[in-house]
Amino acid sequence: MTVACAGAVLVGTVPPALAAEPGVEPSATASQDPTPSAEPSTGPVNPVIADYDGRKINLAESWEGADVCTELPNGEVHCYDTTEESLADPDLPAKVRQ
Numbered sequence: 870m871t872v873a874c875a876g877a878v879l880v881g882t883v884p885p886a887l888a889a890e891p892g893v894e895p896s897a898t899a900s901q902d903p904t905p906s907a908e909p910s911t912g913p914v915n916p917v918i919a920d921y922d923g924r925k926i927n928l929a930e931s932w933e934g935a936d937v938c939t940e941l942p943n944g945e946v947h948c949y950d951t952t953e954e955s956l957a958d959p960d961l962p963a964k965v966r967q
Contacts, residue, residue, distance in 0.1 A: 919946035 917928040919938055926933045926948065935948035937955045942962060949955040956966050 917946055919948045921948035 916930070918925050919928055919935075921933060921935045921938075926935070928938065928946070928948075932938070932948065934950070936950055937952050938946055938948040939955055939958070939961060940946050941960055945960070947955070947958055947960065949958070955961065958966075
């Protein structure tokens with residue numbers, strides 16, 4: 870049984886006592902068939918370029934070994950090998966480093 874409620878879809882089973890009579894189709898208010906979406910894009914529309922180990926990397930393609938990435942208030946993205954390294958970045962706001 871599928872129930873749609875406020876934009877969420879819940880999928881589960883109904884106890885036999887509440888199941889519809891055999892041969893009776895349940896009514897549905899929403900289509901259960903997914904509609905095909907537009908053709909998938911061949912690449913990112915706006916790739917995120919980040920600084921990592923002194924070079925620029927495209928996060929949409931690979932993190933190239935980075936484990937942590939942070940977007941700074943100015944919009945730049947920096948990536949690091951560890952959380953500790955990210956918290957030591959002087960470009961990170963002081964209140965975040967605490």
